[in-house]
Amino acid sequence: MNPTRKSLLEQMQLHELEIQRRKELLDFTARDAQLLRACRDFIEDEVDETVATFYAHQTGVEEISLIIGDVDTLTRLRQAMTQYVRDLFSGEYGAAYVNNRLRIGLVHKRIGVAPKYYLSAMRVLKSLLMDVIDKRLGEDAACGETKRALDKLLYLDNEFVFDTYIRSLLAELESARDRAELHALKLEEKVAERTRELEELARKDPLTGLFNQRHFTEALTREFARARRKAEPLALLYIDLDDFKSINDRDGHLVGDEVLKRVATLISSQCRSYDVGCRSGGDEFCILLPGTSGAGARELAQRMLDQLAAGGDPTALSIGIAVAGPVHWPATAAALIDAADQAMYAAKGHGGSRLQMHAGFAPGGGGERLAAVA
Secondary structure, rough: OEEEHHHHHHOOHHHHHHHHHHHHOOOOOHHHHHHHHHHHHHHHHHHHHHHHHHHOOOOOOOHHHHHHHHHHHHHHHHHHHHHHHHOOOOOOOOOOHHHHHHHHHHHHOOOOOOOHHHHHHHHHHHHHHHHHHHHHHHOOOOHHHHHHHHHHHHHHHHHHHHHHHHHHHHHHHHHHHHHHHHHHHHHHHHHHHHHHHHHHHHHHHOOOOOHHHHHHHHHHHHHEEEEHHHOOEEEEEEEOOOOOOHHHHHHHHHHHHHHHHHHHHHHHHHHOOOEEEEEEOOEEEEEEOOOOHHHHHHHHHHHHHHHHHHOOOOEEEEEEEEEEOOOOOOOOOOHHHHHHHHHHHHHHHHOEEEEEEEEOOOOOOOEEEEEEOO
């Protein structure tokens, strides 16, 4: 619930029983209330002078004068103090009285009055009021008892004022803690996001956006072990751009970079979500195809060549294919790369855009060559 819809008394859950219990702890009785109530008339006669003397003293303290700040604020404070002195001798010290004391604590906290200044001010006010009681009741037998009653009431007031003051401090601390936790959470999220970005950059080739050689090697080692454990096929395409050096020499490296990016886009368009396409260096690319047979690998390679031809792209590719499993396996993952590399060079030796499949691991590979329009 919005706190502005509750009184301070309700917010702090101070009920009549708690108020009465605090009076009992200070031995503030109905007799004390009666004694203070009996002073009301002569206190009213003295209230303006008492308040004037009080603020003359307060504004003489430089730190307090700076807190008060201006004549309008001083005027409002004088009015509030006048009412407070009247309340002290009203004889009524129930919920309404306590709620006003709580509000005083909150106001003092908001305007920046430190506890030392508040307590100093209360000492001055107490001394002034005691002087008034002495002056008016000095010969009365009830004078001492009345002064003790006022002392107890001021202690009670200070309790409530500091309840609110401390509660306000705790609320600030909780708010600061919440802000700090939120800031820390945002920093953690930002660091995590940045870490992900850095990890992604560390895995990707900056020019083509494909995975780099390092990530490809890690993925090949992982997928090779997994495929062998599950007796599933694992295909690898090794792709080289024909005469790429001539493109760079003739048209410049910017044109060469565009060719590399077009090939990377072609590779990405053909890869499934779990395939791994990478630029292995220079003008060479690899595609790792988990769970793919020789026929599936050949089909993908042929689609790439056909797509280049259909789009009128003059780029010529030589593609070597090696397939491990599900029965026959090379000794290592590196051997699978070597086999695909050899098949690629074999395809390159036939000119044009070609693909060649290494026949050493998968039955039926046959080392066949497929021609494609360049």
